[in-house]
Amino acid sequence: MSILSKIMRALVKAEKTVIALFMAAAVMVIMISVIGRRIGHAPAWGEEVVRYLIIWITFIGSGVCFRRSAHYGVDVIRRVKNKIFQKFIATFVILVSAIFAAFLLIYGGKYTAFTMMSGQKTAALGLPIWLVYISVPIGGALVIIHLIELLMQDVFGVYKIEE
Numbered sequence: 001m002s003i004l005s006k007i008m009r010a011l012v013k014a015e016k017t018v019i020a021l022f023m024a025a026a027v028m029v030i031m032i033s034v035i036g037r038r039i040g041h042a043p044a045w046g047e048e049v050v051r052y053l054i055i056w057i058t059f060i061g062s063g064v065c066f067r068r069s070a071h072y073g074v075d076v077i078r079r080v081k082n083k084i085f086q087k088f089i090a091t092f093v094i095l096v097s098a099i100f101a102a103f104l105l106i107y108g109g110k111y112t113a114f115t116m117m118s119g120q121k122t123a124a125l126g127l128p129i130w131l132v133y134i135s136v137p138i139g140g141a142l143v144i145i146h147l148i149e150l151l152m153q154d155v156f157g158v159y160k161i162e163e
Contacts (some may be wrong), residue, residue: 005162008149011082012163013020015064015142019057026053042126045124052122052132059139067146067161090154108136 026049033046065071080086112133120129152159 005110009162011142011145012064014066015060017063019064022053022057022060026050026057029053033053048122048124055132056135060142063141063142063146066143067149069150087155091151094155096145098147101140102149104140105137105144106140108133110141113136138141 029043029049032039033042033050036042036046062071078086078089080089112130115130115133116128120127121127122132149159149161153161
């Protein structure tokens with residue numbers, strides 16, 4: 001196994017661990033909120049925490065989904081047997097996705113920096129809002145990393161993604 005494969009496996013393991021922890025935390029907060037509502041003392045921060053955890057899960061998970069080719073694809077196009085056409089489509093999809101991810105990285109980073117300077121806080125918890133917004137450029141960077149990995153495998157054939 002190459003050094004790149006080891007690094008990528010460690011990155012994916014870290015991503016999946018964070019996703020699992022955030023999902024477990026969201027479930028726990030939802031349970032606490034439901035029980036709290038039933039007894040008349042629901043925490044005011046519950047909905048906000050779950051919303052922010054889901055935002056983080058979405059942006060971290062998008063990179064993992066790209067790596068596994070789990071995002072939406074047009075099945076009719078994927079079934080075409082022509083290898084040249086398949087490489088063309090794979091390259092096109094990867095490049096368009098990379099452009100979108102680059103926008104997330106660049107403009108998400110700019111917006112995060114703006115909110116850091118403005119000192120905005122979340123409504124219920126009073127945490128700096130940039131802690132939520134930084135998930136956007138981090139997610140964009142993770143998507144780009146996994147798209148490069150897909151490009152190396154699907155287009156150039158110089159790498160094999162290992163789970």
